[in-house]
Every structure is written in structure tokens, then in C-alpha cells.
Amino acid sequence: MHNRRPLSVVIIAKNEAERIEACLQSVSWADEIVVVDSGSTDGTRAIAGRYTDKVFDIPWRGFGPQKQAAVALASNDCILNVDCDERVTDGLAAEIRALLGSEGIHAAYSIPRRTFIGTKEIRHCGWYPDRIIRLFDRTRANFSDNQVHERVVVAPGAVARCQGHLLHFSFKGMGDMLAKLNNYTDIAAQEMFARGRRTTLMHVSLRPLWTFFRTYIIYRGFLDGYEGLEISLANAITVFYKYAKLRELTIMARKDA
Numbered sequence: 001m002h003n004r005r006p007l008s009v010v011i012i013a014k015n016e017a018e019r020i021e022a023c024l025q026s027v028s029w030a031d032e033i034v035v036v037d038s039g040s041t042d043g044t045r046a047i048a049g050r051y052t053d054k055v056f057d058i059p060w061r062g063f064g065p066q067k068q069a070a071v072a073l074a075s076n077d078c079i080l081n082v083d084c085d086e087r088v089t090d091g092l093a094a095e096i097r098a099l100l101g102s103e104g105i106h107a108a109y110s111i112p113r114r115t116f117i118g119t120k121e122i123r124h125c126g127w128y129p130d131r132i133i134r135l136f137d138r139t140r141a142n143f144s145d146n147q148v149h150e151r152v153v154v155a156p157g158a159v160a161r162c163q164g165h166l167l168h169f170s171f172k173g174m175g176d177m178l179a180k181l182n183n184y185t186d187i188a189a190q191e192m193f194a195r196g197r198r199t200t201l202m203h204v205s206l207r208p209l210w211t212f213f214r215t216y217i218i219y220r221g222f223l224d225g226y227e228g229l230e231i232s233l234a235n236a237i238t239v240f241y242k243y244a245k246l247r248e249l250t251i252m253a254r255k256d257a
Contacts, residue, residue: 062147092164
């Protein structure tokens with residue numbers, strides 16, 4: 001057994017007083033916890049300060065840049081990124097500790113997530129296993145600069161798989177989900193516009209229909225009952241609004257030209 005590599009957990013937050021403590025408790029075994037806050041007014045920083053002295057205030061830059069800022073502030077190269085609405089299970093914690101004590105670890109590891117709407121676990125709709133890279137060596141991987149839907153960038157073939165789960169309590173209910181998706185579509189439309197993407201009638205008509213069909217039928221959302229139908233409809237609406245908002249940005253740009 002090799003000497004175990006030290007681990008830094010990085011968390012970004014804003015007004016997460018209701019959720020961050022359970023998240024911090026689930027990673028209290030780590031060697032270091034780094035919390036990057038962006039102007040919380042609800043006591044988030046005070047709660048974080050009970051678990052770590054590495055609490056920083058950095059103005060919001062978007063999800064990718066904000067997470068990379070947290071990575072840069074960490075003392076260790078082995079990084080575990082956890083969101084405030086996530087919990088590390090005991091099984092995953094034990095698995096990570098074993099990996100860090102082994103020889104020849106990979107550049108990055110994907111972790112499966114179990115996602116809940118309220119207390120209802122969603123097992124279909126494309127939401128499980130929802131593998132996402134969260135454990136990585138920052139000398140060989142880093143976060144993308146995406147404003148939303150950020151990802152860890154790592155060389156092909158360098159990603160291994162963890163078996164332990166993250167628990168993901170992303171939404172209290174449908175109202176919470178729709179409010180977040182509205183914000184995400186604003187950012188997504190702005191990013192697409194900046195990249196030169198433009199919309200067509202097909203984007204705002206056929207793509208939402210395809211998204212619903214894929215989520216509800218191909219990904220078997222119907223097996224998740226009423227919540228599966230809600231998610232399928234919400235996904236379709238999200239696609240519609242993303243391209244509709246992109247169209248509005250294009251029209252405004254033409255008027256200002």
C-alpha cells in the first residue's frame with residue numbers, strides 16, 4: 001500500500017444555507033475542504049466556516065470558471081468536486097480513500113449519481129446512472145470554461161469508473177426545477193449566440209418533440225410515473241426556450257447592427 005495521496009474537496013456556493021451543511025458533513029473525512037462563495041447573504045459562509053477555514057468570496061464567473069477557481073485555491077492535486085445539492089455516500093468515500101492509497105491512479109474518475117425530485121428517486125429519463133467526472137488529478141485535468149453544463153476536460157482514455165454513488169437532491173419539486181431550467185436556458189442561449197449559432201424553425205418545433213420522445217419513450221421516463229412525464233415535458237420546454245431565446249438574441253443583434 002502506497003502512502004495515501006491527500007484529497008481536496010472543492011465546493012462552489014451561493015445562498016445554499018439550506019443544503020450546504022449536509023454536503024459538508026458527507027465530505028468531512030477529506031484532508032481539505034475549499035468553499036468558494038459568490039456573495040451569499042443567507043449564512044452560507046458561516047456554516048461553511050464550521051467545517052473549513054478555506055472559505056473564499058469570488059464574484060460569479062459562471063459554473064466552469066467558478067469551479068476552476070476553487071480548484072486553483074486547493075492545496076492538493078487530487079480533487080473531488082461536490083455540489084451543495086449532493087452528498088457523498090459512505091461507500092463512495094471508502095472507495096475514494098482506497099483509490100488514493102493505491103498505485104498508478106488514473107487522471108480522472110466518473111461517479112454515478114442517484115438523483116431525486118423531492119423524495120422521489122428518478123431511475124430513468126436518462127437520469128441514471130448519470131456518470132459525471134468529479135474526482136481528478138488537477139495536473140492532468142481541469143474544468144471547461146462553460147458558463148453552464150461545465151465538464152472536466154481530460155485526455156481520452158484517462159477516465160476510470162467509481163462504483164460508489166453521489167446522492168443528488170437537485171430539485172425540491174417541479175417549480176424549483178422549472179425556475180432553474182429557465183435560468184439555464186438564458187445562459188445556454190447566450191453561449192450559443194456567442195459561438196455564432198443561429199436558430200431555425202426546425203430547432204423550435206422538431207427538437208422539442210424529439211426531446212420529449214427520447215426522454216419519455218427511449219429513456220423509459222414512463223417508468224418513473226408522474227414525475228417521468230413532468231421531466232419529459234420540462235426537457236422539451238427547455239429545448240424550445242433555449243432556441244426561442246437564441247432567436248430573440250439574433251433579432252436584437254440585427255436591429256442594433
